[in-house]
Amino acid sequence: xxxxxxxxxxxxxxxxxxxxxxxxxxxxxxxxxxxxxxxxxxxxxxxxxxxxxxxxxxxxxxxxxxxxxxxxxxxxxxxxxxxxxxxxxxxxxxxxxxxxxxxxxxxxxxxxxxxxxxxxxxxxxxxxxxxxxxxxxxxxxxxxxxxxxxxxxxxxxxxxxxxxxxxxxxxxxxxxxxxxxxxxxxxxxxxxxxxxxxxxxxxxxxxxxxxxxxxxxxxxxxxxxxxxxxxxxxxxxxxxxxxxxxxxxxxxxxxxxxxxxxxxxxxxxxxxxxxxxxxxxxxxxxxxxxxxxxxxxxxxxxxxxxxxxxxxxxxxxxxxxxxxxxxxxxxxxxxxxxxxxxxxxxxxxxxxxxxxx
Amino acid sequence: xxxxxxxxxxxxxxxxxxxxxxxxxxxxxxxxxxxxxxxxxxxxxxxxxxxxxxxxxxxxxxxxxxxxxxxxxxxxxxxxxxxxxxxxxxxxxxxxxxxxxxxxxxxxxxxxxxxxxxxxxxxxxxxxxxxxxxxxxxxxxxxxxxxxxxxxxxxxxxxxxxxxxxxxxxxxxxxxxxxxxxxxxxxxxxxxxxxxxxxxxxxxxxxxxxxxxxxxxxxxxxxxxxxxxxxxxxxxxxxxxxxxxxxxxxxxxxxxxxxxxxxxxxxxxxxxxxxxxxxxxxxx
Numbered sequence: 001x002x003x004x005x006x007x008x009x010x011x012x013x014x015x016x017x018x019x020x021x022x023x024x025x026x027x028x029x030x031x032x033x034x035x036x037x038x039x040x041x042x043x044x045x046x047x048x049x050x051x052x053x054x055x056x057x058x059x060x061x062x063x064x065x066x067x068x069x070x071x072x073x074x075x076x077x078x079x080x081x082x083x084x085x086x087x088x089x090x091x092x093x094x095x096x097x098x099x100x101x102x103x104x105x106x107x108x109x110x111x112x113x114x115x116x117x118x119x120x121x122x123x124x125x126x127x128x129x130x131x132x133x134x135x136x137x138x139x140x141x142x143x144x145x146x147x148x149x150x151x152x153x154x155x156x157x158x159x160x161x162x163x164x165x166x167x168x169x170x171x172x173x174x175x176x177x178x179x180x181x182x183x184x185x186x187x188x189x190x191x192x193x194x195x196x197x198x199x200x201x202x203x204x205x206x207x208x209x210x211x212x213x214x215x216x217x218x219x220x221x222x223x224x225x226x227x228x229x230x231x232x233x234x235x236x237x238x239x240x241x242x243x244x245x246x247x248x249x250x251x252x253x254x255x256x257x258x259x260x261x262x263x264x265x266x267x268x269x270x271x272x273x274x275x276x277x278x279x280x281x282x283x284x285x286x287x288x289x290x291x292x293x294x295x296x297x298x299x300x301x302x303x304x305x306x307x308x309x310x311x312x313x314x315x316x317x318x319x320x321x322x323x324x325x326x327x328x329x330x331x332x333x334x335x336x337x338x339x340x341x342x343x344x345x346x347x348x349x350x351x352x353x354x355x356x357x
Numbered sequence: 358x359x360x361x362x363x364x365x366x367x368x369x370x371x372x373x374x375x376x377x378x379x380x381x382x383x384x385x386x387x388x389x390x391x392x393x394x395x396x397x398x399x400x401x402x403x404x405x406x407x408x409x410x411x412x413x414x415x416x417x418x419x420x421x422x423x424x425x426x427x428x429x430x431x432x433x434x435x436x437x438x439x440x441x442x443x444x445x446x447x448x449x450x451x452x453x454x455x456x457x458x459x460x461x462x463x464x465x466x467x468x469x470x471x472x473x474x475x476x477x478x479x480x481x482x483x484x485x486x487x488x489x490x491x492x493x494x495x496x497x498x499x500x501x502x503x504x505x506x507x508x509x510x511x512x513x514x515x516x517x518x519x520x521x522x523x524x525x526x527x528x529x530x531x532x533x534x535x536x537x538x539x540x541x542x543x544x545x546x547x548x549x550x551x552x553x554x555x556x557x558x559x560x561x562x563x564x565x566x567x568x569x570x571x572x573x574x575x576x577x578x579x580x581x582x583x584x585x586x587x588x589x590x591x592x593x594x595x596x597x598x599x600x601x602x603x604x605x606x607x608x609x610x611x612x613x614x615x616x617x618x619x620x621x622x623x624x625x626x627x628x629x630x631x632x633x634x635x636x637x638x639x640x641x
Contacts, residue, residue, distance in 0.1 A: 251443035254413055257431045259460045259510075269456065273447040352447040352492060 013344045016040070069323035074330070077323040085142035095137040103129050141304060143324075147331060150305035153222055154294045154339075157229025158287050164230070165237035165286070166279060170267065172238070173245025173275065190235040194228055194293040198300055201227045221303035228297045233290035240282025244275030277351040284343035291336045306332055359386040359422075360546050361410060361435070361514050366419035368405055379405045381572040382419065385565070387514065387546050394549045394557035395575070396605065397567030398613060403550045404440060406567070407518040410548065411437040424513075433461045436512030440519045442503040444491040450502050451487045454478055457510045477509040478502075481535065497528035504532075508539065517549045521556065530589065533559055537586065554605050558598060559587050564605060568612045576612060579605055 002025060009018050019035035022028070051071050058070040069077070110125035141149070172179040205224045209216070218226075252274055256266045272279075298307025310328045313321035363385040369378040379402040387393055397403050408414040409421055412431035423429045431437075444453050454474045462470055478484055481501035491499050500520060507515065517536070521529045537560055540547055551557055557564045558581060566576040583598060592598045 249443075251439055251441060252445060254431075254439070255443050255445065257413060258411065258433060258435075258437055259457055260430075260432050261460060265460075270445065273445070276447070352490060 011345060011348050013341060013348070063319075063322065065317055065322055066319035069319060069326055073319075073323040074326045077320060078327045080320075081143040081324060081327060085144040088139055088142040088145075091139065092137045099132055099135060102132050106132060143309065143327075146304065146306050146309045147335070149222075150294060150298065150307070151335070153225045153298075153303075153305060154229055154287070154290050156222070157226040157294070158233060158283075158290045160226065160230040161234035161286055161290065162237055162283060165234040165282075166241050169238045169241025169279070169282075170245050170271065170275075172242035173248075174267075174271065179242065179246075186235065186238065189231075190239075192232075194232045194296050195300060197231045198224070198228050198297050201231065202301060221301065224301060225294060225297050225303045225305065228301075229290040229294050232293040233286040236285035236289060237279065237282040240285070241275060241279045244278025244282075245271055247278075248274045277347065280343070280347040280350055284340065284347055287339050287343055288336065291332075291339060295332055358389075358425075360389045360424060361385075361387040361548070362422040363409070363416075364419050364422065366409060366416040366421060368402075368409060368414065368417050378572045380409070381574050383573075383575050385575060387548060389546055390544050392540055392547045392549070392560055392562045394551060394561035394564045395567050396551055396554055396557050396564060396609065397573070398569050398609070399552055401567050401569040402571075402573040403552075403567060404518055406573075407437065407516055407548075407550055410514075411435050411516055413437075433457065433510040434513045435516055436507035436510050436514070437516040438500075438503050438507045438518060438520045440522060442491070442499045444499055444502055444506075446491050449488050449490055450478060450483055450494070453491070453502055454506045454509050457506050461510045473509055477505040480508065480539065481505045495528075497524050497532065500524060500528075500532065501535075504536075508543075513546065515545045515547045517547065519550055519552065522552065529556075533589075536560060541586065554602060554609075557581075558583070558602060558605075559589060559592065566605065566609055566612070569616050576608065579608075 002021065005021055006018055009015055009021070016039040019032040019039060023032040023036065055070050058068040058073075061068040106125050106129035110122045110129065113119075113122035113125060168182070172182055202224045205220060205227065209220050209223065248271060252270055256270045261269065294305065295307040295310070297303065298305040299311045300307075302308055302311065306328055310325050313324045313328070363383050365382040365384055366380060367378065367382055368380045369376055371377055383406065395403065395406065405414065409416055412421070412423075412429050412435065415421075415428055420427050421429070423435065429435075445456070448456065451474055454477060455470070458470045458473050462473065475484070475487075478487055481504055483498060483501055483505065486494060486498060491502065494502065504520065520536075521532050524532065533556055536547075536549075539545075540560070547560075549557065549560060554564075561581055563578050563580050565578045568574050568576050579601060581601065583592065583595065583601075
């Protein structure tokens, strides 16, 4: 039972909680208390120190919009943003409810008119109903909507990047010729900043995006953000996959040779599973890079998402919006940490026991 | 007719000035159903010999013949049990064995293949560990999985590359008996490479010493005519066993000594260096 708990904690990267479990089980209380003090006391202390320094700074730094927001201001603004979101959701719901009612009334009226034989009036009512149906609730997206947009975009870009990077990485790892051929390109493109990719991506998307907006699967802004994320985040996965595949144990390849596995089976049964831990390590870095790139891309391109929110608040320029930017900073950080945790869990779930013989 | 042959095979690694010859004109012939052991010191090119027979390496001079075919590609018909097990760590015991069975008996129905896997895992007494990953097994258990995987492919020739080298004495004895039993039951052609003369005597029909490398080559062979089944305890008191054992060990030590003498002569007289300790003058 307890072994299962410890394995679980290890898998999800919450080893810090292991002493708590041991304490509950009453195992070596003094030692566990010491460990808990280290695992939780130290972070808590640091956090308090950080808050103290921040409060001090906020009361002493005077910006042109007033004092630098204090931790309290930031919490208040987080609440304000949340309430605005709740209010927005309520307003949207009310809008569509009103729309429903209006359509129902108009249709009913049309029915009555057609029963009375006033076809022209009935047609007019039906047209009004159609128009009412087309009306969309429009309001500037709330903070939560911006978060969801960003998450959707980063995952889309990340998936595109993985779909490109893993196969190419496998090719690079298995064939020295491909590796030698692609290496210069990889080395040149890898260090390119997202801000340099962005204009190119936007122009290309603009040129190729010929579908009419109402028929398109994706919005233009979504595509350009996601593709920028993909372009910047595919390199770590590519490099790691290539390394993982190239460093596969020779014995395992010998097994494949003795079994006369065909290429596809060899890739599927030997190469990919063997390189999987490395691939996931790469994916983890990629997702982290992608998240950072996305915020920058959204800021620069004014594409919907957290980045745009930060930029808009900066343009608003008030003490309140400065606090909202800080809320965004914490949100970005916490979400980034969450994404990393998810990747850690995935990474650990695919890593086989290190004893590979 | 010999099933697996080596005809004056030489193998070297590296190129240019760093080239070293590992094997020099090795001749070897395995008859069908025979159990042959090759004994030699570590680092004498035993694994290279095995890889050549399995087709994982190709000879630089001479040729390997398998059923008359020249320098054949590796295949499941020459089942090799690697010295370091070479199990796939992300697959369970069952899956490791199943991988080979699926490959060799692809045309048989799935249920039958499943039965085969179970039978061979049972043969090496690992049924309780069927769903375990290699990382959760002890060295001896992993070795047995490796053996089961190879046996399940029903190879014509079984190549055992120091299969018991990394095991403790007790597990080793158990597996030796297991190999003897399997050989008696299935009558495969077996080539066992080992550094343990007792092991070779217990199992083999012929013992061929490998003279130590570089440029290793096979020495005079010793036929083992001891009655089968051989009992480890009884053998220790068998006079012909003792004589044979002493002969082989004596032979191995002699060839090693010759090699050492030869190497010393090659290296020239040793230069005596004065025993001096440098003084630390930094703090003077």
